[in-house]
Amino acid sequence: MRGFWRRLVAHYRGLGGHLRTAHRVARVTGSAGAFGVHTQRGTVTARRVVSALPAATTAALHPAVGRRLAPYLARDGDAHGGAVVVCLGVPESEVDGQGLTHHQILEDYGAPLGEGNNMFVSVSAPGDLDSAPAGHRAVMLSTHTELAAWEGLDDAAHDARAKWLGDRLVALARRAYPRLGERPVVYEVGTPRAYERFAFRPRGAVGGVRQTTRNANQHAVPHDVGVPGFWLVGDSTWPGLGTVACVLGSRIVAEKVA
Numbered sequence: 001m002r003g004f005w006r007r008l009v010a011h012y013r014g015l016g017g018h019l020r021t022a023h024r025v026a027r028v029t030g031s032a033g034a035f036g037v038h039t040q041r042g043t044v045t046a047r048r049v050v051s052a053l054p055a056a057t058t059a060a061l062h063p064a065v066g067r068r069l070a071p072y073l074a075r076d077g078d079a080h081g082g083a084v085v086v087c088l089g090v091p092e093s094e095v096d097g098q099g100l101t102h103h104q105i106l107e108d109y110g111a112p113l114g115e116g117n118n119m120f121v122s123v124s125a126p127g128d129l130d131s132a133p134a135g136h137r138a139v140m141l142s143t144h145t146e147l148a149a150w151e152g153l154d155d156a157a158h159d160a161r162a163k164w165l166g167d168r169l170v171a172l173a174r175r176a177y178p179r180l181g182e183r184p185v186v187y188e189v190g191t192p193r194a195y196e197r198f199a200f201r202p203r204g205a206v207g208g209v210r211q212t213t214r215n216a217n218q219h220a221v222p223h224d225v226g227v228p229g230f231w232l233v234g235d236s237t238w239p240g241l242g243t244v245a246c247v248l249g250s251r252i253v254a255e256k257v258a
């Protein structure tokens, strides 16, 4: 992802775009033609705003947008889920000798999904030096998790649960890579707490709402909630979860704005 973003940002800047990192938006004021986007590092004025933040975050930034989003947020309040990810940097010998770099594992067909029972293994490609230095590979293990299982835990209980689930994911991934994680250079476990702290996802939820016929497609959060000049994109809007879906939604909005 690091290499992907480096290239994407270079291209965006080449087109004349300005990227300002570490400018957390606190509120958006004004209306079409004269919005003010206020951050702790100053205000940007804009004729139009496209918010790529989670809908719940956007709702708190601009009162009129918040009022339009309120029915969707109330409806979807209990439709959020989380993820746990193990980020590994390992010697190449722990993953070599395998043609495939991506695997999905379902441990027990009879058990509920999540908490490691279903998981995704993603290994950086041989020679991908954007992801790991020579002689090493980056490995991501991820699974779904219930947010409620992490809420209200003190630090010790949180860390114990993170260790339990991290170890479980590594053990399950050894079905594909028997020596995985024997001598890791990097071994970090990200939980909903990490997504909340570092990616500002409300409650640490990821992936948008769990879709049902009640909240998907024509019932999804639209890109245009009826506040002129203000648009929403990202995985809490139609069509929903995933990088491809987010790019599709953004392309639709870009075409409408243009």
Ligand SMILES: Cc1cc2nc3c(=O)[nH]c(=O)nc-3n(C[C@H](O)[C@H](O)[C@H](O)COP(=O)(O)OP(=O)(O)OC[C@H]3O[C@@H](n4cnc5c(N)ncnc54)[C@H](O)[C@@H]3O)c2cc1C
Pocket (backbone or CB within 6 Å): 023, 024, 025, 026, 052, 053, 054, 057, 083, 084, 085, 142, 143, 198, 199, 200, 201, 206, 207, 208, 233, 234, 235, 236, 240, 241, 242, 243, 244, 245, 246
């Ligand atoms: C473990 C895991 C595995 C996944 N695997 C896949 C996969 O294999 N394929 C796939 O297609 N999708 C996958 N997804 C889903 C996909 O990553 C997400 O749906 C997608 O990244 C969401 O993009 P987004 O731009 O809507 O939100 P985000 O990626 O959360 O981006 C929102 C951005 O807004 C910023 N932000 C938040 N609040 C503010 C604020 N107040 N001011 C300024 N900036 C702010 C955040 O810092 C963040 O950069 C996975 C997700 C997880 C968690």
